[in-house]
Amino acid sequence: MALHLGVTGGQGPESDRIYDVIIVGGGAAGLTAGLYASRAKMDALLLEKSVWGGQIAFTGLVENYPGFPDGAMGPDLAIWMYEQATKQGLQTLSTEVTGIELRGQIRVVQTIDGDFLAKAVVVASGGEHRKLGVPGEEEYAARGVSNCAVCDGAFFRGEIVAVIGGGDAAIDEGLYLTRLAKQVLVIHRRDQLRASPVLQERAFATPNMSFIWNSVVEEVLGDTNQVTGIRVRNVKTNEPSVLDVTGVFIYIGFDPAAAILGDLVEQDEHEYIRVSDLMATNVPGIFAAGDIRVNSLRQLVSAAGDGCVAGLSAYKYVTEEFKDGEEGAAVAATRSASSAAQ
DSSP, X not given: OOOOOSOBSTTOOOTTSEEEEEEEXXXXXXXXXXXXXXXXXXXXXXXXXXXXXXXGGGOOEEOSSTTOTTOEEHHXXXXXXXXXXXXXXXXXXXXXXXXXEEETTXXXXXXXXXXXXXXEEEEOOOEEEOOOOOTTTTTTBTTTEESXXXXXXXXXXXXXXXXXXXXXXXXXXXXXXXXXXXXXXXXXXXXXXXXXXXXXXXXXXXXXEEEEOSEEEEEEEEOSSSEEEEEEXXXXXXXXXXXXXXXXXXXXXXXXXXXXXXXXXXXXXXXXXXXXXXXXXXXXXXXXXXXXXXXXXXXXXXXXXXXXXXXXXXXXXHHHHSOTTTHHHHHHHHHHHHHHHO
């Protein structure tokens, strides 16, 4: 079922209105932040450029989200989260955010549909797993192709699976899979791993983990229902081969969607946003939650937890920083700055 994109709640977003909080990103973190902010009676607006629910909208059966003993389909969870948040008064708009800047106490969220003003901003724009870009990868997503061993590993008990990559994520997730799968084949384009020494030591000592060096995947193979194998090529000998696997777990990198912030807030060397335990960045009034922050577990439940913390932190910030009599001055200063800019 496709998720509706559009404007909901109240009279819809207004570019000349100053919202209590604007949330960027409509995944689990953003929707949960919106739920908590709206329940706290904040004037909250959520902006999303794609699909409400984020990555879970493209996920199959989810078995590790609390409250669903038989699991739940990802698209269903996405719809329920969206409907729950908007029922509490969260306003939403389908648009692409292009930047965020400061104007005194007001935060300006720039979009392709104009600027929106807020006293606080929660950035929950997530990120994207890098893709192999080979035939079959998209076709068999959620039917054998995955980026999350913790999410999907249980579906491959006793089977042979492939892990693509040689960094910490690939080896860590691969080691998790060795507890479930019959055999884990690690396919790496180089002749040595990039993972930390501790992870390498564990990997090489694990009997049901083996390595295929100097090789790249050129195609994901399957039938009408699921993955049946992968076509691999040795980059040194150019020799092709087909490996019979039922699962393909891809870990060749993850790119956080932090470009909209530029250098406004502190980030680590991989552009993940640094936050406190309360999801606060180094810039007052700007919070970050979910996959975009440092040390994220990239799990549905942890993203929702981040969103809860960020939504409540934004509420506390706004109520403490914009007291009676002070908001008018902040608004006037913003109007003046906007006029000067024009």
